[in-house]
Amino acid sequence: MIDRRHIGYRTEPTVVTVDRWRVKLFCQAIGEADPIHWDTPTAQVAGHRDCPLPPTFLKAVEGEHASSAALLGSLGVPVRSVLHAEQAFDHLAPVCVGDAVTVHRQIVDIHDKKEGALTFIVVDTHYAVATLPVARSRQTILVRNPLEA
Amino acid sequence: MPLPAHSPPATLALDAGPVSAVDLALFAAASGDHNPLHLDAEVARSVGFDRPVVHGMLTMAHAGRLFTQHFGAGSVLRLQTRFTGSAGKGDTLHLQATLQEVCADHLRYSIQGSGRDGASLVTGEAHVRRPAQG
Numbered sequence: 174m175i176d177r178r179h180i181g182y183r184t185e186p187t188v189v190t191v192d193r194w195r196v197k198l199f200c201q202a203i204g205e206a207d208p209i210h211w212d213t214p215t216a217q218v219a220g221h222r223d224c225p226l227p228p229t230f231l232k233a234v235e236g237e238h239a240s241s242a243a244l245l246g247s248l249g250v251p252v253r254s255v256l257h258a259e260q261a262f263d264h265l266a267p268v269c270v271g272d273a274v275t276v277h278r279q280i281v282d283i284h285d286k287k288e289g290a291l292t293f294i295v296v297d298t299h300y301a302v303a304t305l306p307v308a309r310s311r312q313t314i315l316v317r318n319p320l321e322a
Numbered sequence: 323m324p325l326p327a328h329s330p331p332a333t334l335a336l337d338a339g340p341v342s343a344v345d346l347a348l349f350a351a352a353s354g355d356h357n358p359l360h361l362d363a364e365v366a367r368s369v370g371f372d373r374p375v376v377h378g379m380l381t382m383a384h385a386g387r388l389f390t391q392h393f394g395a396g397s398v399l400r401l402q403t404r405f406t407g408s409a410g411k412g413d414t415l416h417l418q419a420t421l422q423e424v425c426a427d428h429l430r431y432s433i434q435g436s437g438r439d440g441a442s443l444v445t446g447e448a449h450v451r452r453p454a455q456g
Binding site: 195198199201202203204205207209210216219221225227228229232233236237240242252253256257258259260261262263264267 | 338355378380389398405
Protein backbone atom coordinates (compact mmCIF):
# COMPACT_ATOMS: atom_id res chain seq x y z
CA MET A 174 0.00 0.00 0.00
CA ILE A 175 1.46 3.33 -1.03
CA ASP A 176 0.75 5.94 1.60
CA ARG A 177 -1.88 8.44 0.42
CA ARG A 178 -0.18 11.16 2.41
CA HIS A 179 2.16 11.51 -0.58
CA ILE A 180 -0.73 13.07 -2.55
CA GLY A 181 0.14 16.73 -2.91
CA TYR A 182 3.89 16.15 -2.59
CA ARG A 183 5.62 18.74 -4.74
CA THR A 184 9.24 18.96 -5.84
CA GLU A 185 11.20 22.16 -5.36
CA PRO A 186 11.42 23.96 -8.73
CA THR A 187 14.73 23.80 -10.56
CA VAL A 188 15.87 25.38 -13.81
CA VAL A 189 16.84 23.13 -16.73
CA THR A 190 18.42 24.71 -19.79
CA VAL A 191 17.43 22.98 -23.05
CA ASP A 192 20.62 21.67 -24.57
CA ARG A 193 20.95 21.74 -28.36
CA TRP A 194 23.11 18.63 -28.53
CA ARG A 195 20.64 16.70 -26.37
CA VAL A 196 17.77 17.70 -28.67
CA LYS A 197 19.78 16.60 -31.70
CA LEU A 198 20.53 13.23 -30.07
CA PHE A 199 16.86 12.85 -29.20
CA CYS A 200 15.90 13.54 -32.81
CA GLN A 201 18.43 10.98 -33.98
CA ALA A 202 16.94 8.42 -31.60
CA ILE A 203 13.38 8.98 -32.83
CA GLY A 204 14.16 9.20 -36.54
CA GLU A 205 13.45 12.94 -36.72
CA ALA A 206 15.60 14.28 -39.55
CA ASP A 207 14.32 17.88 -39.71
CA PRO A 208 17.23 20.22 -38.75
CA ILE A 209 14.67 22.80 -37.62
CA HIS A 210 15.05 21.20 -34.16
CA TRP A 211 18.80 21.90 -33.82
CA ASP A 212 19.83 24.45 -36.48
CA THR A 213 18.85 27.99 -35.50
CA PRO A 214 18.97 29.58 -39.01
CA THR A 215 16.67 26.82 -40.35
CA ALA A 216 14.24 27.44 -37.48
CA GLN A 217 14.28 31.21 -37.93
CA VAL A 218 13.67 30.99 -41.67
CA ALA A 219 10.55 28.97 -40.78
CA GLY A 220 9.39 31.75 -38.43
CA HIS A 221 10.48 30.35 -35.04
CA ARG A 222 12.48 32.48 -32.59
CA ASP A 223 14.84 29.50 -32.19
CA CYS A 224 14.73 25.71 -32.64
CA PRO A 225 11.37 24.28 -31.46
CA LEU A 226 11.38 21.01 -29.49
CA PRO A 227 9.89 17.71 -30.63
CA PRO A 228 6.48 17.33 -28.90
CA THR A 229 7.66 14.85 -26.24
CA PHE A 230 11.16 16.22 -25.54
CA LEU A 231 9.95 17.87 -22.33
CA LYS A 232 10.00 14.39 -20.80
CA ALA A 233 13.81 14.56 -20.95
CA VAL A 234 13.71 18.05 -19.39
CA GLU A 235 11.46 16.65 -16.67
CA GLY A 236 13.95 13.83 -16.06
CA GLU A 237 16.77 16.34 -15.55
CA HIS A 238 14.63 17.97 -12.87
CA ALA A 239 13.37 14.85 -11.07
CA SER A 240 13.00 11.53 -12.86
CA SER A 241 10.02 9.33 -12.19
CA ALA A 242 12.48 6.66 -11.02
CA ALA A 243 13.79 9.07 -8.38
CA LEU A 244 10.26 10.09 -7.42
CA LEU A 245 9.22 6.44 -7.04
CA GLY A 246 12.36 5.80 -5.00
CA SER A 247 11.33 8.50 -2.55
CA LEU A 248 7.94 6.75 -2.20
CA GLY A 249 9.66 3.41 -1.60
CA VAL A 250 8.26 1.91 -4.81
CA PRO A 251 10.66 -0.43 -6.68
CA VAL A 252 11.02 0.68 -10.30
CA ARG A 253 10.86 -2.92 -11.49
CA SER A 254 7.24 -3.16 -10.33
CA VAL A 255 5.96 -0.23 -12.40
CA LEU A 256 4.65 0.41 -15.89
CA HIS A 257 4.04 3.69 -17.67
CA ALA A 258 0.27 3.69 -18.10
CA GLU A 259 -0.53 7.10 -19.60
CA GLN A 260 1.23 10.28 -20.65
CA ALA A 261 -0.06 13.63 -21.85
CA PHE A 262 1.55 16.93 -22.83
CA ASP A 263 -0.21 20.26 -23.20
CA HIS A 264 1.90 22.85 -24.98
CA LEU A 265 0.83 26.36 -24.02
CA ALA A 266 3.64 28.39 -25.62
CA PRO A 267 6.70 27.51 -27.70
CA VAL A 268 9.80 26.20 -25.91
CA CYS A 269 13.06 26.40 -27.82
CA VAL A 270 16.62 25.18 -27.62
CA GLY A 271 18.53 27.37 -25.14
CA ASP A 272 15.47 28.22 -23.04
CA ALA A 273 15.90 28.06 -19.27
CA VAL A 274 12.85 26.08 -18.16
CA THR A 275 11.69 26.12 -14.54
CA VAL A 276 10.25 22.71 -13.69
CA HIS A 277 8.36 21.29 -10.76
CA ARG A 278 6.39 18.07 -10.31
CA GLN A 279 3.47 17.25 -8.08
CA ILE A 280 1.79 13.97 -7.13
CA VAL A 281 -1.88 14.74 -7.72
CA ASP A 282 -3.50 11.35 -7.10
CA ILE A 283 -2.85 7.83 -5.86
CA HIS A 284 -5.62 5.29 -6.26
CA ASP A 285 -6.09 1.51 -6.42
CA LYS A 286 -7.83 -0.76 -8.88
CA LYS A 287 -8.53 -4.49 -8.93
CA GLU A 288 -8.91 -4.73 -5.14
CA GLY A 289 -5.50 -3.24 -4.49
CA ALA A 290 -3.55 -5.41 -6.95
CA LEU A 291 -2.79 -2.27 -8.96
CA THR A 292 -2.01 1.23 -7.74
CA PHE A 293 -2.03 4.24 -10.06
CA ILE A 294 0.16 7.25 -9.24
CA VAL A 295 -0.67 10.43 -11.17
CA VAL A 296 2.10 13.03 -11.42
CA ASP A 297 1.75 16.46 -13.03
CA THR A 298 4.75 18.43 -14.25
CA HIS A 299 4.70 22.18 -14.82
CA TYR A 300 7.12 24.00 -17.10
CA ALA A 301 7.66 27.77 -17.22
CA VAL A 302 10.04 30.10 -19.04
CA ALA A 303 10.63 33.44 -17.31
CA THR A 304 7.53 32.82 -15.12
CA LEU A 305 5.32 32.22 -18.18
CA PRO A 306 3.72 28.74 -18.09
CA VAL A 307 4.75 27.06 -21.36
CA ALA A 308 3.59 23.48 -20.85
CA ARG A 309 2.24 20.92 -18.44
CA SER A 310 2.34 17.17 -18.57
CA ARG A 311 0.64 14.34 -16.73
CA GLN A 312 2.10 10.90 -16.21
CA THR A 313 0.14 7.98 -14.82
CA ILE A 314 2.34 5.26 -13.35
CA LEU A 315 0.95 1.77 -12.77
CA VAL A 316 2.38 -0.14 -9.80
CA ARG A 317 1.84 -3.90 -9.72
CA ASN A 318 1.59 -4.68 -6.03
CA PRO A 319 2.95 -7.97 -4.71
CA LEU A 320 0.25 -10.52 -3.85
CA GLU A 321 -0.32 -10.84 -0.15
CA ALA A 322 0.06 -14.31 1.29
CA MET B 323 -19.18 28.57 -45.33
CA PRO B 324 -16.81 27.57 -48.16
CA LEU B 325 -14.57 24.57 -47.64
CA PRO B 326 -10.96 25.48 -46.88
CA ALA B 327 -8.61 25.33 -49.83
CA HIS B 328 -6.60 22.61 -48.14
CA SER B 329 -8.74 20.20 -46.17
CA PRO B 330 -6.85 18.49 -43.34
CA PRO B 331 -5.95 14.87 -44.00
CA ALA B 332 -8.52 12.38 -42.73
CA THR B 333 -5.76 9.95 -41.75
CA LEU B 334 -2.02 10.04 -41.13
CA ALA B 335 0.29 7.05 -40.91
CA LEU B 336 3.88 6.39 -39.94
CA ASP B 337 5.86 3.15 -39.57
CA ALA B 338 9.00 3.16 -37.44
CA GLY B 339 11.49 0.37 -37.08
CA PRO B 340 12.31 -2.37 -36.73
CA VAL B 341 13.50 -0.94 -33.41
CA SER B 342 17.10 -2.05 -32.89
CA ALA B 343 19.24 -2.35 -29.77
CA VAL B 344 21.07 0.78 -30.97
CA ASP B 345 17.76 2.67 -31.23
CA LEU B 346 16.92 1.70 -27.64
CA ALA B 347 20.38 2.69 -26.37
CA LEU B 348 20.23 6.02 -28.20
CA PHE B 349 16.79 6.74 -26.80
CA ALA B 350 17.91 5.80 -23.29
CA ALA B 351 20.78 8.30 -23.57
CA ALA B 352 18.67 11.04 -25.15
CA SER B 353 15.66 10.69 -22.88
CA GLY B 354 17.49 9.87 -19.64
CA ASP B 355 15.43 6.70 -19.13
CA HIS B 356 18.11 4.12 -18.39
CA ASN B 357 15.80 1.44 -17.01
CA PRO B 358 17.57 -1.85 -17.93
CA LEU B 359 14.20 -3.31 -18.93
CA HIS B 360 14.80 -1.50 -22.24
CA LEU B 361 18.44 -2.51 -22.68
CA ASP B 362 19.19 -5.80 -21.01
CA ALA B 363 17.56 -9.04 -22.22
CA GLU B 364 18.16 -10.79 -18.91
CA VAL B 365 16.45 -8.05 -16.92
CA ALA B 366 13.55 -8.10 -19.39
CA ARG B 367 13.24 -11.89 -19.01
CA SER B 368 13.33 -11.61 -15.22
CA VAL B 369 10.12 -9.59 -15.30
CA GLY B 370 8.34 -11.71 -17.89
CA PHE B 371 9.29 -10.21 -21.27
CA ASP B 372 11.05 -12.29 -23.92
CA ARG B 373 13.05 -9.31 -25.25
CA PRO B 374 14.06 -5.81 -24.15
CA VAL B 375 10.97 -3.63 -24.11
CA VAL B 376 10.65 -0.54 -26.31
CA HIS B 377 10.29 2.60 -24.17
CA GLY B 378 6.66 3.74 -24.22
CA MET B 379 8.05 7.25 -24.61
CA LEU B 380 9.83 6.18 -27.82
CA THR B 381 6.51 4.99 -29.23
CA MET B 382 4.95 8.29 -28.10
CA ALA B 383 7.79 10.25 -29.72
CA HIS B 384 6.96 8.56 -33.02
CA ALA B 385 3.30 9.45 -32.41
CA GLY B 386 4.43 13.08 -32.15
CA ARG B 387 6.35 12.74 -35.40
CA LEU B 388 3.19 11.47 -37.04
CA PHE B 389 1.87 15.04 -36.71
CA THR B 390 5.02 17.14 -37.07
CA GLN B 391 5.93 15.41 -40.35
CA HIS B 392 2.69 16.71 -41.82
CA PHE B 393 1.91 19.92 -39.89
CA GLY B 394 5.44 21.00 -39.00
CA ALA B 395 7.48 21.59 -35.86
CA GLY B 396 5.61 23.37 -33.08
CA SER B 397 2.19 22.36 -34.40
CA VAL B 398 1.24 19.90 -31.65
CA LEU B 399 -0.77 21.60 -28.89
CA ARG B 400 -1.75 18.45 -27.02
CA LEU B 401 -0.53 14.88 -27.22
CA GLN B 402 -2.01 12.19 -25.00
CA THR B 403 -1.41 8.45 -25.06
CA ARG B 404 -2.49 5.46 -23.04
CA PHE B 405 0.00 2.62 -23.24
CA THR B 406 -2.11 -0.45 -23.94
CA GLY B 407 0.70 -2.90 -24.70
CA SER B 408 4.44 -3.09 -25.14
CA ALA B 409 6.65 -3.58 -28.16
CA GLY B 410 9.91 -5.49 -28.04
CA LYS B 411 13.29 -5.03 -29.67
CA GLY B 412 12.97 -5.91 -33.34
CA ASP B 413 9.34 -4.86 -33.68
CA THR B 414 8.12 -2.27 -36.17
CA LEU B 415 5.76 0.35 -34.73
CA HIS B 416 2.73 1.24 -36.82
CA LEU B 417 1.12 4.56 -35.93
CA GLN B 418 -2.05 5.97 -37.36
CA ALA B 419 -4.14 9.04 -36.66
CA THR B 420 -7.74 9.65 -37.68
CA LEU B 421 -9.30 13.11 -37.85
CA GLN B 422 -12.16 13.34 -35.34
CA GLU B 423 -13.05 17.01 -35.23
CA VAL B 424 -12.21 20.33 -36.87
CA CYS B 425 -12.32 22.98 -34.14
CA ALA B 426 -11.89 26.75 -34.43
CA ASP B 427 -8.17 26.76 -33.71
CA HIS B 428 -7.15 23.13 -33.81
CA LEU B 429 -7.74 19.73 -35.35
CA ARG B 430 -8.47 16.79 -33.07
CA TYR B 431 -7.10 13.41 -34.12
CA SER B 432 -7.37 10.03 -32.44
CA ILE B 433 -4.21 7.91 -32.33
CA GLN B 434 -3.80 4.16 -32.66
CA GLY B 435 -0.47 2.39 -32.47
CA SER B 436 0.22 -1.28 -33.01
CA GLY B 437 3.20 -3.59 -33.06
CA ARG B 438 3.90 -7.21 -33.90
CA ASP B 439 0.87 -9.08 -35.27
CA GLY B 440 -1.25 -5.95 -34.92
CA ALA B 441 -1.14 -5.97 -31.12
CA SER B 442 -2.27 -2.62 -29.70
CA LEU B 443 0.53 -0.46 -28.23
CA VAL B 444 -1.07 2.93 -27.71
CA THR B 445 -4.33 4.76 -28.05
CA GLY B 446 -4.74 8.47 -27.56
CA GLU B 447 -5.44 11.80 -29.12
CA ALA B 448 -3.76 14.92 -30.37
CA HIS B 449 -4.74 18.53 -30.86
CA VAL B 450 -2.86 20.10 -33.75
CA ARG B 451 -2.81 23.77 -34.61
CA ARG B 452 -4.77 24.41 -37.79
CA PRO B 453 -2.47 25.43 -40.63
CA ALA B 454 -2.93 29.00 -41.83
CA GLN B 455 -5.29 29.14 -44.78
CA GLY B 456 -3.37 30.24 -47.82
